């Protein structure tokens with residue numbers, strides 16, 4: 001039996017992971033499931049999978065979780081420290097699918113105890129790539145990509161030497177507004193930004209897909225995960241979302257990973273790695289697909305991409321600044337306090353301020369400096385938003 005834990009079990013990635021585990025439940029011993037405010041879902045899954053412990057990220061919900069688990073034998077706990085404690089419980093395979101920088105500490109704790117970490121939480125690598133990789137190396141733990149593009153690159157690289165790679169091309173659907181007139185973007189509503197043309201995902205990543213902040217995070221994630229130089233990484237808009245990434249080699253060959261837009265493929269690949277096993281995903285009929293199209297991302301439509309590229313080139317703690325400011329700007333857009341196009345402007349303001357005040361944070365990357373930088377970026381994003389409002 002493999003011991004598995006799922007962080008962010010109640011979310012979109014978490015539920016897809018549970019779906020795969022239930023397919024072969026006898027093979028898995030579920031240690032930890034975590035969630036947020038959806039206590040009913042968390043308790044239901046913890047009972048069904050007979051987890052050792054269920055954790056809600058929010059301390060005020062501990063009593064609700066206890067009540068929902070009464071008589072089940074599943075332990076209940078709550079709060080950010082409980083998440084880290086749960087992550088340090090021995091497991092063979094841990095899914096990191098909390099959304100945002102909140103996923104960093106539990107992910108590090110899982111690596112420290114030697115678990116294979118299936119990483120959906122791209123924010124960990126954006127904020128603290130070097131720290132995450134170093135933690136894995138020290139503990140002898142394995143990191144596997146779950147983001148569809150990175151899983152695709154990982155698969156295209158099997159059996160290849162990294163020094164024969166010329167370029168990595170990650171695809172982007174273009175998001176909800178890819179065909180909108182540019183002048184209309186400023187009026188985009190929350191509901192419009194929350195609907196993805198191809199993928200069914202959590203709300204935050206869906207909005208990040210419309211703005212391309214998601215692809216900007218993925219550029220940085222690609223550089224960190226595969227250790228390639230920024231100039232080698234390209235983004236192409238591919239509205240059908242069937243090719244997830246391509247790897248170009250020194251002989252001109254381009255290896256593409258093609259599959260339906262279903263995250264159970266990338267999750268299942270990470271769950272079964274190093275083997276491949278049958279997965280309940282649609283098989284593509286290319287004659288029915290008919291055609292696949294590609295185009296260059298427009299600079300004016302997707303300023304987040306330019307910012308992400310600058311951060312990828314800059315490296316260090318700028319990733320934590322970028323992500324923290326983006327999370328805060330997204331919170332404000334979700335709350336109706338700023339418009340869609342304001343998000344990139346706020347993040348750019350914060351990045352400019354970070355560069356204008358060198359030496360403000362110690363650039364040695366430790367968990368402490370990453371958390372301080374993340375906090376500072378959020379405070380600066382708030383003050384940038386206040387300045388604009390008043």
Ligand code: NAD
Nearest residue numbers: 008009010011012013035036057098099102120121201202
């Ligand atoms: P989601 O919003 O559907 O789920 C997020 C999960 O994190 C939930 O279980 C929620 O309860 C929990 N959570 C939220 N805030 C938390 C906090 N402060 N502390 C602890 N837990 C918290 O998100 P998702 O779409 O499943 O995405 C999860 C991660 O996977 C993100 O990093 C996202 O970028 C990445 N990802 C998602 C997809 C996808 O298809 N959904 C694809 C690629 C990568």
Ligand code: MG
Nearest residue numbers: 147148149218
């Ligand atoms: Mg992705």
